[in-house]
Amino acid sequence: MSRFIFILGTNWRLSLAEINNILECPPYKGRVTDYSASGAVVEFEQEPIKDKNFDWLMFQLGGTQKIGKLVEFIDLRTFQEAFPKEITSEMTIQSKQRKYIENILKDACYPIFGKIQPIKYFVANSIYGITFQKAYYKTLVQHFLPFLNKEWMKILKEKGAKNALYYRYPEDRINKGTLNPLFPHHFWAYKLFQDHRKELLYVMTEEGIHIGYTINVTNSNEMKKLDENRPYKDVKSSIPPKFAKIMLGLLHLKKPNASNRILDPFCGSGTILLFAHTMGIQTYGMDLEPERIKGTLKNLKWVSKILENPQKINANQYKEGDIANLSSIFKEFSFDGIVSEPYLLPFYRELPRYEQLSPVMEQLVVPSYSKLFSEGSKILKERHRIVVTSPAVETLDGGRYRINIEDIAAEFGCYPVSIYGNSFIAEKSDQDLQLFADKKSLYDDNTEIIRREFHIFEKSTKRD
Numbered sequence: 001m002s003r004f005i006f007i008l009g010t011n012w013r014l015s016l017a018e019i020n021n022i023l024e025c026p027p028y029k030g031r032v033t034d035y036s037a038s039g040a041v042v043e044f045e046q047e048p049i050k051d052k053n054f055d056w057l058m059f060q061l062g063g064t065q066k067i068g069k070l071v072e073f074i075d076l077r078t079f080q081e082a083f084p085k086e087i088t089s090e091m092t093i094q095s096k097q098r099k100y101i102e103n104i105l106k107d108a109c110y111p112i113f114g115k116i117q118p119i120k121y122f123v124a125n126s127i128y129g130i131t132f133q134k135a136y137y138k139t140l141v142q143h144f145l146p147f148l149n150k151e152w153m154k155i156l157k158e159k160g161a162k163n164a165l166y167y168r169y170p171e172d173r174i175n176k177g178t179l180n181p182l183f184p185h186h187f188w189a190y191k192l193f194q195d196h197r198k199e200l201l202y203v204m205t206e207e208g209i210h211i212g213y214t215i216n217v218t219n220s221n222e223m224k225k226l227d228e229n230r231p232y233k234d235v236k237s238s239i240p241p242k243f244a245k246i247m248l249g250l251l252h253l254k255k256p257n258a259s260n261r262i263l264d265p266f267c268g269s270g271t272i273l274l275f276a277h278t279m280g281i282q283t284y285g286m287d288l289e290p291e292r293i294k295g296t297l298k299n300l301k302w303v304s305k306i307l308e309n310p311q312k313i314n315a316n317q318y319k320e321g322d323i324a325n326l327s328s329i330f331k332e333f334s335f336d337g338i339v340s341e342p343y344l345l346p347f348y349r350e351l352p353r354y355e356q357l358s359p360v361m362e363q364l365v366v367p368s369y370s371k372l373f374s375e376g377s378k379i380l381k382e383r384h385r386i387v388v389t390s391p392a393v394e395t396l397d398g399g400r401y402r403i404n405i406e407d408i409a410a411e412f413g414c415y416p417v418s419i420y421g422n423s424f425i426a427e428k429s430d431q432d433l434q435l436f437a438d439k440k441s442l443y444d445d446n447t448e449i450i451r452r453e454f455h456i457f458e459k460s461t462k463r464d
């Protein structure tokens with residue numbers, strides 16, 4: 001069984017949640033066998049042969065930066081003996097263990113490069129620590145990286161390469177120990193898809209170092225282009241493309257994309273629908289504002305022209321309307337998923353006061369979510385999902401203000417399901433790697449005042 005390395009985005013918990021949900025549905029059935037805050041090891045039940053470069057999977061994932069083929073593993077104890085936290089003098093154990101690591105790299109050479117030809121080779125060593133914040137990452141950058149550069153040059157030349165070069169990271173970064181591994185787009189810029197040019201991945205977890213090489217990377221430029229160049233935009237209220245894709249992954253769609261019908265009832269400029277459309281999913285949308293519906297349609301028609309086999313666009317699938325009337329507007333349909341970001345709230349420059357926020361939340365936000373679940377549950381298929389974000393706001397005087405979305409949803413037969421899917425990912429002992437005790441929701445780590453909480457609810461007339 002072959003295994004793969006997935007390099008996770010900055011919101012790594014969300015990325016893991018997305019991967020786990022996708023791995024529970026065909027055609028990519030599998031499981032995560034190990035993870036850290038920077039990467040996950042994925043084992044597929046059956047290697048997707050038709051898609052051996054994972055183009056399609058990579059395209060669907062919003063939270064994964066790179067996919068690599070896993071080839072070797074060094075257990076943590078051996079590794080830390082070879083590269084202890086404080087490297088003062090060359091201890092004997094170090095050189096013995098380093099010899100062992102050299103042999104592992106030699107073994108990895110054939111699976112990565114095949115038979116070495118008398119030509120010029122190029123390697124870029126990308127090291128991913130358990131987290132980039134940990135002090136030990138500095139040791140990896142300052143000691144493991146030069147070791148790898150030197151060893152690979154030696155191995156490749158010994159095995160018959162005419163010459164071998166390695167990617168040189170900026171010296172000042174190495175000295176500071178704050179190195180960023182290669183960006184995904186470097187895969188194309190440095191032609192690292194060629195047989196004699198590879199990006200080698202070293203992902204550290206609590207178990208050890210997983211070694212592999214990159215076979216595919218996210219096309220974040222493409223995502224950005226679609227987002228920025230679409231004819232109708234509303235920068236302030238749009239959801240970032242990576243989150244739109246992650247939410248689609250959390251829908252857990254089990255049928256082939258073209259057979260799924262999904263709805264965004266607060267579609268705005270249609271970001272989520274646009275990305276769903278690029279994946280070949282049948283999209284439906286609603287918004288209170290007629291101009292948003294026109295804009296969404298414009299965007300979908302625009303993106304259709306770029307796609308090879310786009311779904312037909314039927315203007316009747318996008319309606320102006322109030323969430324209170326959702327089930328009468330779409331009464332003839334039953335949906336495989338509802339996915340939406342209903343509220344972002346005003347952009348606060350400073351922390352708001354609790355009582356300033358309270359009326360907005362109670363009179364505007366809560367009733368909208370209540371309608372979303374009461375109406376949405378009527379047109380959603382049984383055992384299918386509503387994936388939704390909700391705002392959680394830091395206040396000056398009363399801590400974090402969040403809406404109790406779980407209780408609102410439960411009133412209408414929609415129950416929270418684990419954000420990480422049904423399959424179990426073993427928790428790690430490291431505090432920084434905890435998946436959160438409450439696995440029902442996750443948030444976007446990057447916002448300071450308003451946090452986007454991500455939730456999955458399943459419609460069920462019978463509670464388990």
Ligand SMILES: C[S@@+](CC[C@H](N)C(=O)[O-])C[C@H]1O[C@@H](n2cnc3c(N)ncnc32)[C@H](O)[C@@H]1O
Pocket residue numbers: 234237238239265266267268269270271272286287288289292321322323324340341342343344368
């Ligand atoms: C946060 S925006 C959604 C943005 C969207 N995800 C995007 O990326 O463009 C929320 C949308 O909900 C719409 N809306 C507000 N109240 C509504 C209601 N009662 N019924 C339906 N839509 C409503 C607004 O017009 C707005 O376009």
